[in-house]
Amino acid sequence: MRYSALKILREGLTGNKGWKPVWREPDPKPDYDIVIIGGGGHGLATAYYLAREFGMRNIAVLEKGWIGSGNIGRNTTIIRSNYMLPGNEPFYEMSLKLWEGLEQDFNYNAMVSQRSILNLFHTDAQRDAFVRRANAMFLAGADAELATTEQLRAELPFLDYENARFPIKGGLFQRRGGTVRHDAVAWGYARGADERGVDIIQNCEVTGFDIENAKCRGVQTSRGAIRARKVAVCVAGSSGRVMALAGMRLPIESHVLQAFVTEGLKPVLPGVITFGAGHFYVSQSDKGGLVFGGDIDGYNSYAQRGNLPVVEDVAEGGMAIMPMIGRARLLRSWGGIMDMSMDGSPFIDKTDIDGLYFNGGWCYGGFKATPASGLCYAHLLARDTPHPVARQMRLDRFKRGNLIDEKGQGNQPNLH
Amino acid sequence: MIINHPLLGPRDAAEFVYLGDAALIERPDWQARDAAEAFYEYGYLRDNPAGKHAELWYHEQGDRSWLVVTRDTTTHEITSVEMARDVARAKGRSK
Amino acid sequence: MSQINRISGGQIDRAQEVKFTFNGKWMRGHPGDTLASALLANGQRLVGRSFKYHRPRGIFTAGSEEPNALVELRKGAHQEPNTRATVTELFDGLHANSQNHRGSLEHDLMAVTDFLSPFLSAGFYYKTFMWPRAFWEKLYEPIIRKSAGLGRLSMQEDPDIYDKGYLHCDLLVIGAGPAGLMAALAAGRSGARVILADEDFTLGGRLNSETLEVGGMPGARWAKEALVELAAMGNVRLMARTTVYGAYDHGVYGALERCTDHLATSGGKPRQILWRVTSKRAVLAAGATERPIAFGNNDRPGVMLAGSVRSYANRYGVTPGQQVAVFTNNDDGWRTAADLVAKGVHVPAIIDVRDAPAVCDVPGARHIRNAGVVDTVGRKGLKSVTLTDGQMIPVDCLAVSGGWNPNVHLTCHQRGRPTWRDDISAFVPGRDLPPGMAVAGAANGAMTLAAALAEGRAVANAQIEALGFKPGKADLPRAEDEPRDCVPYWHVRESTKRGWLDLQNDVTVKDVKQSHREGFRSVEHLKRYTTLGMATDQGKTANIPALAIMAECTGKTIPETGTTIFRPPYTPVPIGALGGRSRGRDFRPYRLTPSHVWAKNNGATFVEVGNWLRAQWFARPGEKGWRDSVDREVLATRKSVGICDVTTLGKIDVQGRDAAAFLNKVYANGFAKLAVGRVRYGLMLREDGIAYDDGTTARMSENHFVMTTTTANAVLVFRRLEFARQCLWPDMDVHLISTTDGWAQFAVAGPNARNLLRKVVDAAHDISNEAFPFMACGEVTVCNGTPARLFRISFSGELAYEVAVPARYGNAMMDVLMQAGQEFDATPYGTEALGVMRIEKGHAAGNELNGQTTAHNLGMGRMVSQTKECIGNVLSQRPEMLREDAVKLVGFRPVDRDRGLIAGSHFITKGDAASMDNDQGWMSSVAYSPSLGHSVGLGFIKNGDTRMGEIVRAVSPVHGTEMEVEIVSAHFIDPAGERPRA
């Protein structure tokens, strides 16, 4: 069913009774070419691009709960490509370009809104690092723009310029950055994949891998055994748990990241703002809520909830940078499980087990990566060679000493 | 969260700094033949269990002791708290 | 406007009158009123507009679950959007305005959306607005954003202050209704430390809204007496106006106390306090929330929850209407009718969906059995209701009761799942409660008064007994088990009009059905697709009926369909309160150097370095900009002598028999053989082999070292050293203690450094080049006997010392050094000059030691010993970290000496295109070198050490510039290193 204004008009006049399910609810078949474990953003995008770009249709996406129930259903919706390192930046820039044409591509309005993202800096050293990053962005074909305090004052008069503990010395804009309606991304990819014949199977939990002679031949699930020529794991915060079923340890820890939204407010924030001297970033949703977050809680966690100190720390950062939000009320908080990798960068790679592939380690940055991750993973699955922009995202990079450490924090996941 | 410090009693987790898996105590022998591989695994691979996890917390805003806290990563239930120094010695670490 | 709906009774102070405005219109009420009760008293039925369709709305509830009556409270910078009128205490001079309308509240232009509603059903926006692409951001989205949102922020800084605090107790009782009061009494009498918190400004919960008796007296009076007793107990803390909003791990609860929100002004005191309550045990006695029944046009002003209507009548002495019908599926609805009639309000009909006899005698009311309401009339205020049999009943208020939902919210905050109870058609707390929590009363499904009181006592007693207290004597007061029969009934199926579920977000029964049709069938999909339960009330009245309708669609039971679990906060918490005092300049503490006062008095401009404030430069009259000052400071230092407060560097006292061996393990280079009285530069690696920190460590005596770290890493290095000491080498006798704040330390640098110090260091100490050579250290006295430490180390590249005195002498020491230095034109210098000199000298600092670079990159690869055990040496040898074409730290100068280098430029080999594939490295630090008269830079470039003299392009596309630069040695000044040894 193609969505359009005309379709809405017709349905509206006939009582909205003609809408069809956005995806089918098939039972699992015994056999697939590719089984994707994880019906989150990345898994669904992978299925979509496998079908759309590589013509593969005999694919199942297995989801233990409801699709989109992982981090694509609980994030702060930011898209950007303001990375610095060659291992990352071309990948994220490709992702941003995919976002830019996504809705027309899958005929679903995910409300991609390039309202800009701003990173504030407060010291000369931060400025120098941002200049380095901005230039790396240019070298990779992205956009970046430095703003002086005076420019910021004109554009964002509500920031605290007079009384700040850490005065604002400027900022780095990426005007093409912005936000996307996160749930709609999952639904749009699901719809697109389903239309092309992919089986999306909800409430189907993988309980084991069928590995014979170092080759993966399928999976055991709560809905029976399913054979597959290739099994693609794509489960973000559950990476450790799922890969343990295949006997693999990963360079990943699971941590909880909280995010928050306020009650709805008339428009106050034009884009995404990130406070460089505190732990706070914020944007405003189309519905009017201020969506904000900060640091991860910092301890290994599979519990989708956080604790108070981080809530307070984030609010302190918010009040320090924009004290006009004091009377806005925090309405809802949630916690997502982040697959924090050892250098803060992800993996899209084969494993040592033939036929078993791994996509994970996205830390708290997986949402913006969704289209590129799906496309690159599909590329790897279809062709067995890494997509050029993801060629450094290998599992063995730590053994080799090729780190992609944007923040320079080393092998301690909770610092990335 | 509240961590029941073996010497100081219950303290708010906000006084502590988290490091990670208590396996970080078990630093490999630098002279072993497989030292490179062992240090890679020590430095980078984690069990990351969904369940009981022995982990290192540092009482930075307190007595500066490192603790090994056994906590369930799905419920946050803490079942034991030990002085990391004692744990390290029990694992055979010395000088 | 007069209080036309005021009736007798209630807990308001009729002797006093308070004046307030709504949309600019003056009205009157009494102390004890909420804004909502006062608006109702004044006959103000229309109070707001809904989120999506801008439907006219009135007050729906009498509590924090209110979806409709949201106002912008107060004026100017104090304006507070989305404030629930139902929990806003009335005060004299209160100003409130309705929100979310264009034009007046009565004539909202945006109400046109209501007529377009067939085209704006659930999820319509996902299916359109995609063409042409650019129109989303330029046209559609701005329109949507402007019409969405609710209240407005003032855009001004919040003028109030907030505070936080920490409370501890044996038992936290959440909710001061009958169960909570009884729990607090039982625990309080046992001697346990008890906190009783309730969101309301009058404690007592539903007892204040009911006419039921407790202990032979009206419930409200019993509550007052219980509170008097509790208030007299030293071990009980009563906290009214305090919402326990979140249950966190290990018995920690978040609570928000509203201190001045009921006053016209906060008077300079904290408006609210965010309490962190650490409890050993907790009793959740949060009561229950009534739910509506969905039927056509059930969102009109005048359609209200029956229990709330009862609250207004009994507690506030207000009737929401003159002709009030009741529509119910349960016995409780009947009490509203009975109480209203007792107060003289006319109740024309009780419409009961059940085919059951009258629950009680309600004079004047028709009992209409087995019937429902299908539609209503009265766009801006209810005029009549139409029943399933077609009859129309003129009313101006309809009190609806669909049963009560236990307030299980806090039981879910640690992912607990409620369970369904058929007998009350509601979810009750499951077994997986937050550890330490027990639930009592209506929150636990004990839906009658007598049961709530009994359970409150029993649960509290069990809780404190588990803590070792002997339950005190708390007799149960006599109370009745009022009739509570309730049948599941969620919406009137006969109704063909839109029936609202989520009043604020405009989610109707039809939307739920459409959601089902399109495959959004799990509860979470339903919520996300329709926005059900996402409004400011978090679906407190809407979620369960919607779930029931989804269950109908799927043919499953409600528990099979799913549960909604709740996350903090229970009710919204202002960000200001969560931020507490940490804002503005109080966001983080300031650390001041010992010579701060001197610096301030001598023209210093300060800069934030972590939490420190350091002197950045010292401007002198006539200097036109910072560069003038910095150039002068550099030249003066290199020419004669400069003085800089370097106290901020971390200092760690390392003592013990194994101190030397310990340092040998934590530094990559050797320390075991450092002689007493000598200092050595040390490079610390992370375990992953990346350069981490550097500094000098001095051996003061055999078992005593003084380590310095960078300013930024002082705390982190200390932490890692403790880790090494306790976890890696636990049997080493080594002890660490920070002395950073204890010593005021000054760099005295320049050719005249020794001459100056000779005037300050007491004569007993020989500081000649022979007696005290480069990299010497020792304890000395200065200025006639003040103990001091002297280190002959140099960051500037000049002949230099660092002299440290106890911090209390720091300011005086700076003064003395300047006085003594007068004859040498001694010049104070700040962090800028410090930075210029270190770049001129080629010393790496934070921009180079950025956590991404190895000793190999920094040109210090050979310092990393492979012949000893030390942190980081093994992993530093991984193949890709030792690549020959790795970036190396070198110096750069512009080919055109007049141009200024840009830190953050990337290097491109001449002739190559500027692209990421051709990226050769980056410029990390730059400065104008007054010594050389041109810009100098440090940077990392591939194979840098083998490319001396090569000209490359330094591009900075973000500035739109590029220039040619020459690769040179990083040691721009004194490459042979003779000066510091002079």
Next chain:
Amino acid sequence: MPDYSLTPAAPLAGTDITIADTRLVAPADLAVVSVALPLGAENAAEAAIKAVYGVALPEVGKSRLAKDGARLVRLGSDFAFVIFTHPTPDAERVVAGRLKGAVYTTDQTDVWVALDLSGANARRALERICPIDLHPDAFGIGDSARTVMEHLGTLIIRTGDNTYRLMSGSSSAGSFRHAIETSLSNIA
């Protein structure tokens, strides 16, 4: 030859204010020396301390007054503070001299600033910044705790019924006093 002399200026010297019936005073000439117990020689070190000060080193989290008025505060299993009144900058030498090598000593006098808070509202004011349970049943006289208040590492010692000694880093002395003063004015 130099004829300069240095005048000490401790950051909070002279503080003496009363808000909300509660007095905040900076004690004069307070010296702080840390003593670390050598590994394997802890008993000898404790014996030396007892011999010199007349009282045993207390348990972790407790403090004890010595006969000469010095307060011994055990901060961790292997280290403690000796806090005493001593105006000259040689406190470490004094303690080291008395303990004769049985412990490792470090002068901490200038690392810390101290404020004494006394009065009926002292506990109420501290409730706003101190995460430790200061209820008399939970925090007895002489009890001590190192914790964090308003982002500042702080050592708190209950010195009497309604009196507390608070110590924090000297470089952030101004913010430290500001935090306590704000607590007092917020409850006033």
